[in-house]
Amino acid sequence: MTAYQESRSVRPVLPVGRGELSHAVIAALAGGRPLAAGTETVRADPYGDDLQLALYVLYELHYQGFAGVDDEREWDPELLEFRRVLEQRFLESLRCQVRSASSLEEALAALLVEPVVADHEDAGVSHHLQREGSLENLREYAALRSLYHLKEADPHAWVLPRLYGRAKAAMAAVEFDEFGAGRAQDLHARLYADLMEDLSLDIGYGRYLDAAPAEELATVNQMSLFGLHRSLRGALVGHFAAVEATSSPGSRRLAQAMRRTGAGPAAERFYDEHVEADAVHEQIVRRDVIGGLLADEPQLEADIAFGIESTKFLEDRLGAHLLHAWRGNRSALRRPLNSVLPTP
Amino acid sequence: MEVVADDGSVSTSHRFVAAICTCRRSRIYPWCDTSHRRRTRPDEKVDQEGAAEPAAGGVGR
Ligand code: FES
Ligand SMILES: [Fe+2]
Ligand SMILES: [Fe+2]
Numbered sequence: 001m002t003a004y005q006e007s008r009s010v011r012p013v014l015p016v017g018r019g020e021l022s023h024a025v026i027a028a029l030a031g032g033r034p035l036a037a038g039t040e041t042v043r044a045d046p047y048g049d050d051l052q053l054a055l056y057v058l059y060e061l062h063y064q065g066f067a068g069v070d071d072e073r074e075w076d077p078e079l080l081e082f083r084r085v086l087e088q089r090f091l092e093s094l095r096c097q098v099r100s101a102s103s104l105e106e107a108l109a110a111l112l113v114e115p116v117v118a119d120h121e122d123a124g125v126s127h128h129l130q131r132e133g134s135l136e137n138l139r140e141y142a143a144l145r146s147l148y149h150l151k152e153a154d155p156h157a158w159v160l161p162r163l164y165g166r167a168k169a170a171m172a173a174v175e176f177d178e179f180g181a182g183r184a185q186d187l188h189a190r191l192y193a194d195l196m197e198d199l200s201l202d203i204g205y206g207r208y209l210d211a212a213p214a215e216e217l218a219t220v221n222q223m224s225l226f227g228l229h230r231s232l233r234g235a236l237v238g239h240f241a242a243v244e245a246t247s248s249p250g251s252r253r254l255a256q257a258m259r260r261t262g263a264g265p266a267a268e269r270f271y272d273e274h275v276e277a278d279a280v281h282e283q284i285v286r287r288d289v290i291g292g293l294l295a296d297e298p299q300l301e302a303d304i305a306f307g308i309e310s311t312k313f314l315e316d317r318l319g320a321h322l323l324h325a326w327r328g329n330r331s332a333l334r335r336p337l338n339s340v341l342p343t344p
Numbered sequence: 345m346e347v348v349a350d351d352g353s354v355s356t357s358h359r360f361v362a363a364i365c366t367c368r369r370s371r372i373y374p375w376c377d378t379s380h381r382r383r384t385r386p387d388e389k390v391d392q393e394g395a396a397e398p399a400a401g402g403v404g405r
Contacts, residue, residue: 113384173360181358248378252371279376280363283400 007150007193011067012206015057019050021086025057028079029069035078041085046093047317051086052217056209058083059224063151064205087225094222098309104301107238107308108286111245125319128326130253135261139199140332141322142267143208144216148223149192150205153178155227156240162233166292171237174244174281174289191270198264201337211333215318222314226307234300237293238307241285246315247278345401347374363398 014030017023021044028035044051060066061074073079102110117123119131129137153175163171180186193203202208226236255271258264290304325332345362347355355374363376370377376398 113382114378116383116385177359181360249381252377275377276372276375277359279378279398280359280361282378283363283398284361 007189007203008064008205010204012060012064012204012209014066014069015053015206015209017050018053019044019048021050022053022057025054025079025082029057029066029073032070035082039082041089044086044089046089047214047218049214049217051089052214052221055083055086055090055221055225056217058086059221059228060206062224062228063154066206087221090218090221091225094310094313095306097313098306102305102309104238104290104305104308107305108241108245108290111242111308114249122323124250125322126250126253126257128323129257130260133257133261133326135199135263136337137326138257138261138263138267139201139337142196142199143201143337144212144333146192146196146201146203146208147212147216148220150189150203152188152192154189155223156236158227159233159236159240162230163289163293165296167237167289167296168292170284170288170292171240174240174284177277177281188270188273191266191273194266195263195270198267208333211335211337213321213332213334215314215321219311219314219318222310232303232307234293234297234303235307235310237285237289237300238304238309239311240307241282241290241304242308242311244278244281244285248275248282251275251278347401349374362401364401366399367396 014026015022017026021039021041024036024039027033041051057066058079061069061079065071065074115123117127125141129141133141156171156178157175160168160172160175176182178188180188180190184190196203223236223239226232226239251271251274255268255275258267258271293300293304322332331337345357347357347362347364349355357375365373365376365380367380369379371379380396380398
């Protein structure tokens, strides 16, 4: 019997640039050179392919790195300075976008109701996939979401040293569950790799980065941004609450989609596990992580709400992109899956 | 932890905390699956008053 080959045992290759900013970052990393001076950032679309990919590549240095890139580039001051400019642009846009922000109480209450959606009505991505998603739609969805799920719960672990007391104990307990509760084969990232195998996708880490549209990159960049900055610990916790609270009902719909299309037992298991786990996680995050953090640092209330609302904003943008493509019978990816050949 | 139903059937959870359904609407009873949530029309005002919540069970609870 051969040993299980982990998704992350391979070093991903650098992606293909999507514009001036991402080209500059990728060239600097590929060539082991300093960043080319004078790269123009002021006019870049904060949600566009170019800025989001540049940011994604820079953040990835903190997770897994890239083949042929020195691990020390993670702390290259020029790259960090450039990242700072890009992430400030992204963060400022998010803050403007959700400026109308409701109170934390309202933001949380909105997470805890389920919209009633009649059969003929338009709804979110999980409703669409549950009702009429094809196996090919599900494969695209899984490929795109693999950018996060193959490192599931990793960006949230960065918040742990910034918390203490009740908030820390609760956050660590939920993360323990995400990391398989002591069993490598139950790591949620591993359950996701198993789901990908059922869907005949390549589980190699970073394999679908070139295929992922900017809308997906932005959702992952948001977590990295909130996770890496202590100043954004409130936003990170808000983001986590939004993910955990919306996951259980969404996972039920996706589990049904996997069953309906006969995707396979591991594909069903990933979502079945999240129906039950995230019903628990939502309670813990709301009562003890948010409750504990607010008791310690009440000034973070607005940032927790910002984390919730900005997550909804970016998820809605991604959902609109996916549904628009699928309803038009087009691929939602930048490269159709059949052009992504399995790694030898 | 184990939950024993009225008919004597036993359900086991190894999670650090389990959310036990108190609303009886869960599709994975005895565990909560968030079916207790209020259902609203998209334009309806959000209000959580009166919504059921699961009970927490497990280590240290
Ligand atoms: S589903 Fe019954 S309490 Fe949550
Ligand atoms: Fe998870
Ligand atoms: Fe979770």
